[in-house]
Amino acid sequence: MVEIYLVRHGKTMFNTIGRAQGWSDTPLTAEGERGVMELGLGFKEKGLKFDRAYSSDSGRTIQTMGFILEYSDNQNIPYKMDKRIREWCFGSFDGGYDGELFDGVLPIVFDEKDWRATGKFPTDEELARAIYEVDTAGWAETWEELSGRIMSGFADMAAESEAAGAKNIVVVSHGMTIGSYVKMLQPDMERPYNLDNGSVTHLSFENGKFEVGEIGSMAYRKLGAEVMKNAKTD
Template sequence: MAKTRLYIVRHGKTMFNTIGRAQGWSDTPLTAEGERGIYELGLGLKEARISFKEAFTSDSGRTVQTLEIILEACQQEFIPHTRDKRIREWCFGSLDGAYNGELFGGVLPRIFKKDIKDLTYQEIADGIQQVDTAGWAESWETIKERIWLGFLAIADKVESDGRGNAIIVSHGMTIATLMWLIDPKTPKGLALDNGSVSVVTYENGAFTIEKIGDMSYRKEGRRLLEEGEYEN
């Protein structure tokens, strides 16, 4: 019997990613480089002959744009697509748009007197709330509950629809948080690349991690382009 398997993609490289700004709930489109990288990913998935029954994204434009490019490249653009705001990126409140170096390399380390790599997810969330002057940043309890319930609902839907593969496009910190919630031994602060694929299976109400941050599909797609198998 087929398993429920979720292919969870970090969206393509955006304008804010390129200039090193925290995106959060703000949104910028993919750059030309970002679009090419996701096209590579779609070609790699096609070459691997991975077919999807359903597609899911957050409600952010950058994830929807990413999904459209993937599905067109692997010729699966007609599968059902659902947007779910629960799998959005973390909300940085008034710090949305701040430079990553100042937020993660300056503000948070100054609050806790330790390097960002040594902070727990709860400390990061608490620190962002502490310095958010607008009062928009989410608590750690809110973040982990919405992420968990969002991905759980997706997995339950795929399973109830007969199992199989689903493709999900989400965000770097959101995916890293999910991996940690599934297995707390997962290293914190995962630096997931744009267009990376993390794979989890779902069975008997439980997730199992198969891969985190896999770039092999993108690399294969890049090889195909460079060898002239497809037009860029």
Template sequence: MAETRLYIARHGKTMFNTIGRVQGWCDTPLTTIGETGIRELGLGLKEAGLEFKVAVSSDLGRTVQTITIAQRELGILGKIPYYQDKRIREWCFGSFEGMYDAELFSGVLPRISGVVDANTMTFEEIANGVHEADSANWSEPWEVLKERIFNGFERIAKDLEKQGGGNALVVSHGMTIATLVNLLEPERPTNLALDNGSITVLRYENEQFSIEAVGDMSYRQTGARLLEGYEK
């Protein structure tokens, strides 16, 4: 049986990413720069000789757009199974969706939690703070959020393992990927800098995940060089 690995990409840069607005379950499309970044990612993954048995994204438009571009550059679009799993969606920020990041993380959360800087808060404190303040009551408390995220990625790995292992190309979201990493290695800082198009690699063996890379930008960097060469 081949080893089972998840190559988890953060989606390409979107309109809301660019202007610093909270983007959880609300959605904006990739910008032209964001699309180019994912072309780079796909080309870099192909150059590395990686082969994928399955492709999985969340059901939000920005991850669907991302995985389509990446698969096209890899030459595997329509050639391997692809499905969506809403469990690997971004956090839901409820009534704070679309708010400027600074308003939420430097204004609302510190006021609720009595802290000076939300960057010092744990994911549990952030999730429960948002949930407490969410007038729409759409956001998820920490216990629900962490179970959703972990179960989503675990199911992808288990299904792949049952098929004999191999690599899965997965596209998810910044805070979702950072939460998964924190659940697996709580000693890591929660303010991970996961760039758009970065890759986090998890190995799955004996019903356990191990982290092999977090926020790896080398595939995009390789792809950028290739893309520049193609366009000359």
């Protein structure tokens, strides 16, 4: 069985100022770097040894992985990047303020003026369709393209790891991608939203099947923060 530690990347400049990052990219902030240092130290404190590492090909996930591997003492393990586990692409709204897209244009498509306040969130398929409709650049993906790449990306990583005899792997991806993937794995569950930067979602994989464990855990980061705090006072 392969144990998968699926991480949302550290906090970035766009995360901080409320921009829809998507396929555009910004580096981690000082706060974001500290958060993934904490995560790495938390993994180390738990004695976690990873056999393989994977991330999207976005700079923020690559940067996050560097901190994780260094601070968890897991350097020099096989590491691959795969564009299939990138964040959603917001097309011509990529890099724009969240409010312009999620509170401006999309409610018009859904005919819902205040869908955040009512909690009547669209499904991922509906959201992808709406983004595709309002994109003027022709960059946005259909739901079939988006869901297909996410599913195949994670499945191939898990199968490759299982074939290599890996027991523990760490994967760094993106908030909406992780939430969508978890929902696709367990359609009957509530779709997770607002996963924290540096949070860990635990999956297990065996013989072609995934199981979803704890979602969006901050326990490793909290443990690492205690390690850092104690190191300063020693």
